[in-house]
Amino acid sequence: xxFSSIFFLxxxxxxxxxxxxxxxxxxxxxxxxxxxxxxxxxxxxxxxVYAFLMIYSAxxxxxxxxxxxxxxxxxxxxxxxxxxxxxxxxxxxxxxxYWGFLMDTINAVTGLSIEYSxxxxxxxxxxxxxxxxxxxxxxxxxxxxxxxxxxxVALYLALFPQLIAGPIVNYKDIEDQFDNRKTSxxxxxxxxxxxCFGLAKKVILANNLGAVYxxxxxxxxxxxxxxxAWIGILCYTFQIYFDFSGYSDMAIGLGKMFGxxxxxxxxxxxxxxxxxxxxxxxxxxxxxxxxxxVYIPLGGNRVxxxxxxxxxxxxxxxxxxxxxxxxxxxxxxxxxxxxLILEKYVIGKYLDKLPTVGKHIYTMLIVxxxxxxxxxTDTAAMFKYLGMLFGFGGVSFANMTSLYYLRTNIVMLxxxxxxxxxxxxxxxxxxxxxxxxxxxxxxxLLFFASVSYLVFGSYNPFLYFRF
Amino acid sequence: MTENxxxxxxxxxxxxxxxxxxxxxxxxxxxKAEKYLAEGDAEASxxxxxxxxxxxxxxxxxxxxxxxxxxxxxxxxxxRNDAKSVKQxxxxxxxxxxxxxxxxxxPGSNRDVMQFFALDAGAFEYTIYYRNKTALxxxxxxxxxxxxxxxxxxxxxxxxxxxxSQITAYESYxxxxxxxxxxxxxxxxxxxxxxxxxxxxxxxEEVLLNVIQ
Numbered sequence: 001x002x003f004s005s006i007f008f009l010x011x012x013x014x015x016x017x018x019x020x021x022x023x024x025x026x027x028x029x030x031x032x033x034x035x036x037x038x039x040x041x042x043x044x045x046x047x048x049v050y051a052f053l054m055i056y057s058a059x060x061x062x063x064x065x066x067x068x069x070x071x072x073x074x075x076x077x078x079x080x081x082x083x084x085x086x087x088x089x090x091x092x093x094x095x096x097x098y099w100g101f102l103m104d105t106i107n108a109v110t111g112l113s114i115e116y117s118x119x120x121x122x123x124x125x126x127x128x129x130x131x132x133x134x135x136x137x138x139x140x141x142x143x144x145x146x147x148x149x150x151x152x153v154a155l156y157l158a159l160f161p162q163l164i165a166g167p168i169v170n171y172k173d174i175e176d177q178f179d180n181r182k183t184s185x186x187x188x189x190x191x192x193x194x195x196c197f198g199l200a201k202k203v204i205l206a207n208n209l210g211a212v213y214x215x216x217x218x219x220x221x222x223x224x225x226x227x228x229a230w231i232g233i234l235c236y237t238f239q240i241y242f243d244f245s246g247y248s249d250m251a252i253g254l255g256k257m258f259g260x261x262x263x264x265x266x267x268x269x270x271x272x273x274x275x276x277x278x279x280x281x282x283x284x285x286x287x288x289x290x291x292x293x294v295y296i297p298l299g300g301n302r303v304x305x306x307x308x309x310x311x312x313x314x315x316x317x318x319x320x321x322x323x324x325x326x327x328x329x330x331x332x333x334x335x336x337x338x339x340l341i342l343e344k345y346v347i348g349k350y351l352d353k354l355p356t357v358g359k360h361i362y363t364m365l366i367v368x369x370x371x372x373x374x375x376x377t378d379t380a381a382m383f384k385y386l387g388m389l390f391g392f393g394g395v396s397f398a399n400m401t402s403l404y405y406l407r408t409n410i411v412m413l414x415x416x417x418x419x420x421x422x423x424x425x426x427x428x429x430x431x432x433x434x435x436x437x438x439x440x441x442x443x444x445l446l447f448f449a450s451v452s453y454l455v456f457g458s459y460n461p462f463l464y465f466r467f
Numbered sequence: 468m469t470e471n472x473x474x475x476x477x478x479x480x481x482x483x484x485x486x487x488x489x490x491x492x493x494x495x496x497x498x499k500a501e502k503y504l505a506e507g508d509a510e511a512s513x514x515x516x517x518x519x520x521x522x523x524x525x526x527x528x529x530x531x532x533x534x535x536x537x538x539x540x541x542x543x544x545x546x547r548n549d550a551k552s553v554k555q556x557x558x559x560x561x562x563x564x565x566x567x568x569x570x571x572x573x574p575g576s577n578r579d580v581m582q583f584f585a586l587d588a589g590a591f592e593y594t595i596y597y598r599n600k601t602a603l604x605x606x607x608x609x610x611x612x613x614x615x616x617x618x619x620x621x622x623x624x625x626x627x628x629x630x631x632s633q634i635t636a637y638e639s640y641x642x643x644x645x646x647x648x649x650x651x652x653x654x655x656x657x658x659x660x661x662x663x664x665x666x667x668x669x670x671x672e673e674v675l676l677n678v679i680q
Contacts, residue, residue, distance in 0.1 A: 060533050
């Protein structure tokens with residue numbers, strides 16, 4: 001089920017909210033149970049069979065966490081149990097996500113044609129597997145108390161607001177909230193506002209920007225030009241940000257409506273002044289996960305330079321691979337790894353001397369090029385598009401098509417660029433403070449505009465669903 | 468006096484002997500008790516050990532059950548999704564003999580596949596394409612057998628774009644066509660991708676799946 005669907009907005013969510021608030025706040029365990037039931041229904045909506053995998057994952061991680069805790073209390077090493085849990089979790093993820101990729105690679109390298117069936121990817125598997133592993137690792141490191149109630153572990157993994165596209169919530173951040181969280185009208189209102197902003201980002205901006213990029217990618221070579229290629233990739237740059245941050249806003253907003261506090265997943269990444277800064281602002285929950293559970297255990301930066309470079313390359317290749325079972329994602333991750341290494345050891349000192357505008361231009365150029373690697377899975381097509389951005393392949397600088405796309409999309413691109421900055425939300429807060437009625441009117445306007453797009457638009461799933 | 472002394476000595480000795488016998492009996496009992504206790508300890512220790520092993524075995528057993536359940540689930544999901552490798556002719560034959568496809572659609576060419584889906588049919592193992600006979604109809608059926616499953620993502624994208632563009636084209640004057648397009652069938656099975664927009668889309672899907680499953 002999609003957040004940006006009429007069924008979710010007008011049937012599922014109102015029923016879930018109504019029953020949740022009918023249950024007295026003193027009966028938090030009943031509210032938790034209700035959230036677990038509806039989360040499983042939400043997850044089962046498209047592919048019911050994979051709900052079994054979700055329940056399995058919850059029970060397995062619940063059991064293994066207890067074994068890890070028990071081993072430690074008996075004075076034995078919990079490492080064996082932790083490794084067993086890690087292997088099973090990664091096996092499940094690998095089987096569903098990377099099996100086809102592995103077989104294709106083997107076939108391509110060996111020239112064989114081994115027959116196999118790649119399975120449809122269970123939605124959100126990368127997110128809930130990482131959440132399960134964060135729980136296992138935190139119990140192993142004795143950072144959290146082991147959870148004796150399997151329903152709470154299941155709720156932690158399945159909680160529908162963040163289930164299918166994050167943010168990746170660490171168990172330690174939500175542990176107390178299962179038993180101690182408060183709902184209030186103001187918190188509910190705040191959550192609803194956040195949800196509506198996320199919905200508008202996705203439906204009004206991301207979908208329309210995405211349509212432009214798709215149309216440009218489908219253009220015949222004769223109609224392409226340098227300017228058209230830049231308009232296309234700029235649209236994708238904004239699309240992926242509004243798509244994913246929009247989903248995170250909706251997840252955080254929904255969580256707030258039910259009394260949960262999730263950590264922020266985006267912090268205006270397109271105003272970053274370096275790639276290092278960009279990755280502190282983009283998909284924060286994923287980069288924190290890799291930092292805490294891969295980078296630091298590998299030694300982090302407290303190792304010799306060569307080892308540090310290797311650590312960065314490992315972490316960023318894995319980050320790329322997490323995004324998809326294709327070599328272009330590995331290349332995308334490694335590309336960022338190399339840039340981060342360069343910033344750390346080579347160009348960092350020069351970057352510091354650049355004026356702020358120069359830093360922004362540098363960062364955005366690197367980021368925009370990265371989205372070519374990210375969005376085009378076919379290597380030849382990817383290099384062709386990269387070439388067109390810089391005038392290779394005999395494309396003209398501009399033509400009538402580029403003028404058409406520029407004229408018809410310039411307003412949307414300006415709105416998108418403005419919405420990427422903190423200025424947009426601070427303006428809204430200022431207006432809302434002066435006149436709450438106007439604030440509510442703006443949110444309602446965004447909501448109804450989004451719903452109109454949903455009614456008349458075509459099916460547009462979130463880009464991050466495939467991860 | 469002497470007799471009395473002798474008698475007393477005898478009595479003392481008898482008492483001593485009785486005491487010794489008692490002590491011996493007690494020693495014997497203590498020995499037995501010690502033996503019993505030692506045996507008990509050993510038995511208890513043995514019990515403790517086996518209890519400990521039982522706990523470990525229980526954990527091992529539960530882990531094995533988890534693995535078994537996972538394996539069974541994966542086999543189930545895999546077999547559910549698997550598809551036989553069949554020739555193009557077999558699928559065409561099934562369509563012609565078990566559906567009335569030729570009443571509403573006619574075979575399209577590779578060039579049509581390129582024109583309507585922007586897909587190069589030559590890049591796949593094979594494609595089968597049928598499209599509407601009348602100008603205002605939106606019926607069409609596309610079957611793609613890819614060389615490997617990674618190719619199916621691009622087919623999926625192309626079909627989604629085709630459906631979107633058809634909906635855009637018909638939304639202002641063709642509500643029935645839009646309804647058919649919104650209920651279009653798209654199925655990925657093994658290396659196959661099946662797309663069908665038609666009144667009896669489910670029927671085509673069923674016939675094709677019966678051949679490849």
